[in-house]
Amino acid sequence: xxxxxxxxxQCLATCSVLEAACLxxxxxxxxxxxxxxxxxxxxxxxxxxxxxxxxxxxxVPFKTPVEQIxxxxxxxxxxxxxxxxxxxxxxxxxxxxxxxxxxxxxxxGVLNITKCFYHAMIRxxxxxxxxxxLESTFNDLKEASLELETxxxxxxxxxxxxxxxxxxxxxxxxxxxLMDLGILRRKQKIVKDLKRLIDVMTQPNLxxxxxxxxxxxxxxxxxxxxxxxxxxxxxxxxKNVTALLVCESPSAxxxxxxxxxxLTSKDVAFRVLASHIDPKSTSIARVMTLRPNFADxxxxxxTALRLMFEGKFLNLPIKDSNGYVTGLVSVLQLTYALLKTxxxxxETTEDxxxxxxxxxxxLDNGPAWNRFWGSLDQPLSxxxxxxxxSRRSSYHLPRKVARTNSSNDTPIPxxxxxxxxxxNLSEQSSFxxxxxxxxxxxxxxxxxxxxxxxxxxxxxxxxxKSREVKYxxxxxxxxxxxxxxxxxxxxxDLDSINSSADLFHALTHKIYHKVSLSRSExxxxxxxxxxxxxLISVEKEEDFENVIESKRIYFILEIRRRYPNPSPDAIxxxxxxxxxxxxxxxxxxxx
Numbered sequence: 087x088x089x090x091x092x093x094x095x096q097c098l099a100t101c102s103v104l105e106a107a108c109l110x111x112x113x114x115x116x117x118x119x120x121x122x123x124x125x126x127x128x129x130x131x132x133x134x135x136x137x138x139x140x141x142x143x144x145x146v147p148f149k150t151p152v153e154q155i156x157x158x159x160x161x162x163x164x165x166x167x168x169x170x171x172x173x174x175x176x177x178x179x180x181x182x183x184x185x186x187x188x189x190x191x192x193x194x195g196v197l198n199i200t201k202c203f204y205h206a207m208i209r210x211x212x213x214x215x216x217x218x219x220l221e222s223t224f225n226d227l228k229e230a231s232l233e234l235e236t237x238x239x240x241x242x243x244x245x246x247x248x249x250x251x252x253x254x255x256x257x258x259x260x261x262x263x264l265m266d267l268g269i270l271r272r273k274q275k276i277v278k279d280l281k282r283l284i285d286v287m288t289q290p291n292l293x294x295x296x297x298x299x300x301x302x303x304x305x306x307x308x309x310x311x312x313x314x315x316x317x318x319x320x321x322x323x324x325k326n327v328t329a330l331l332v333c334e335s336p337s338a339x340x341x342x343x344x345x346x347x348x349l350t351s352k353d354v355a356f357r358v359l360a361s362h363i364d365p366k367s368t369s370i371a372r373v374m375t376l377r378p379n380f381a382d383x384x385x386x387x388x389t390a391l392r393l394m395f396e397g398k399f400l401n402l403p404i405k406d407s408n409g410y411v412t413g414l415v416s417v418l419q420l421t422y423a424l425l426k427t428x429x430x431x432x433e434t435t436e437d438x439x440x441x442x443x444x445x446x447x448x449l450d451n452g453p454a455w456n457r458f459w460g461s462l463d464q465p466l467s468x469x470x471x472x473x474x475x476s477r478r479s480s481y482h483l484p485r486k487v488a489r490t491n492s493s494n495d496t497p498i499p500x501x502x503x504x505x506x507x508x509x510n511l512s513e514q515s516s517f518x519x520x521x522x523x524x525x526x527x528x529x530x531x532x533x534x535x536x537x538x539x540x541x542x543x544x545x546x547x548x549x550x551k552s553r554e555v556k557y558x559x560x561x562x563x564x565x566x567x568x569x570x571x572x573x574x575x576x577x578x579d580l581d582s583i584n585s586s587a588d589l590f591h592a593l594t595h596k597i598y599h600k601v602s603l604s605r606s607e608x609x610x611x612x613x614x615x616x617x618x619x620x621l622i623s624v625e626k627e628e629d630f631e632n633v634i635e636s637k638r639i640y641f642i643l644e645i646r647r648r649y650p651n652p653s654p655d656a657i658x659x660x661x662x663x664x665x666x667x668x669x670x671x672x673x674x675x676x677x
């Protein structure tokens with residue numbers, strides 16, 4: 087996650103607010119880390135919103151120490167945490183910036199929500215495309231099978247009415263009709279589930295976001311160009327919003343054609359405070375952002391987020407079909423709607439998965455909905471690959487299992503720490519989280535789930551199945567060995583394994599046995615694909631711990647020749663050059 091974080095801008099708590107604003111402006115960053123002069127450790131955080139509300143709106147002198155207006159003990163997160171955990175924390179706590187710390191408590195980066203939601207936005211875009219494909223397929227199948235299903239249903243009705251008076255051969259034909267009726271009912275259930283999935287995957291538009299009561303949307307603020315910056319910032323602080331729209335005159339209607347600018351807390355911090363401009367005597371026309379982009383109410387969430395991400399702005403005005411302004415949404419509000427959509431889709435998909443009779447622990451024989459949803463969680467580097475190659479080269483845990491396998495980061499001493507928002511099995515080690523979940527047995531009246539402690543007394547066949555972990559391995563090589571792009575399944579029996587180190591050694595032994603090449607002649611580089619689609623090297627036991635915590639156990643083995651053979655042309659050229667040099671030396675010496 088530290089790869090997508092911004093380089094932290096830091097200053098001491100004794101620094102003035104003017105100096106802090108200038109540092110933020112020079113670094114084009116929206117927040118600054120405040121360190122304790124005595125310890126040099128993080129003690130606070132100041133954002134552009136803090137500078138606008140706590141300095142400009144409150145008319146605090148610009149030479150005031152920054153420690154008087156900073157946010158003390160801000161939320162932080164380990165740099166090893168996942169992007170999804172960070173995004174949920176930022177949305178839940180309504181913060182736009184999240185410092186990332188290492189094991190020593192030092193700040194190594196600052197996560198900006200605009201970069202953090204990018205991965206979720208990609209998933210949402212892919213989900214929208216898949217929903218359109220599903221809907222098109224659903225409509226085609228519905229039209230093609232409507233006439234056939236009607237005729238079969240009438241045939242079954244006639245067969246049921248005549249079954250009591252029929253001879254044995256005719257009764258046999260009636261049984262076939264009843265089988266057709268069962269097939270028809272199963273098809274109807276599949277169609278119903280498919281339609282339900284399409285409805286859930288359909289993206290809400292901006293109009294539904296404005297009407298969402300959970301977001302507590304307020305009407306957009308409009309002011310004219312003659313308003314002073316001080317009055318505008320006081321209005322922002324009073325309404326607790328970070329942006330307002332600027333119109334031509336106080337009497338102008340709320341139409342997008344009359345909106346000439348937008349004023350945000352970032353404009354106040356950078357263009358007023360950092361430039362040492364008097365907010366009381368300066369009009370907003372001097373510091374506002376001209377001609378803001380408007381989005382239609384019918385725009386879907388993922389498209390609006392894409393617009394904000396590419397435009398690098400944090401507030402988006404919304405207009406209706408007639409061009410009148412209907413709302414002004416922030417990136418936090420849209421990200422909340424994004425996560426709400428993804429969570430709703432996940433819950434519905436899990437319901438469909440639980441209705442399937444296949445085992446959740448098997449990827450190849452698992453539920454169809456599980457395999458469909460897994461295709462939406464591919465690494466970003468494989469988003470543009472073909473469907474065929476994606477099926478061969480990607481490995482995904484079931485969503486319910488992956489959600490329980492979240493990383494278990496240890497709080498850092500003497501540093502404020504906020505763990506993941508949702509976490510299950512938090513007391514388990516990284517090795518224990520790799521164990522497959524115990525199976526669930528159900529009957530007509532109740533459902534019993536076996537806990538891990540109950541597996542000890544289970545039948546031997548059940549223990550063998552539940553104590554087995556599977557990995558996927560893809561091999562890359564260009565030496566003509568016949569292994570390139572081949573995918574293998576690696577199964578490891580966990581009965582004789584007691585730690586992650588044992589699991590690592592067992593895995594490498596299985597891999598080298600599978601390849602069966604001489605390690606003195608060939609070099610093997612083992613790695614895995616992380617959440618960002620990057621290839622991360624696995625060379626020792628500590629690296630394997632990160633594999634377990636990454637929740638994407640999909641390995642890559644690269645085979646290279648340890649001592650590359652020089653080409654004959656190069657050898658010949660080298661010998662010829664050597665002979666020429668020696669010949670010239672002898673000629674000059676004896677001439």
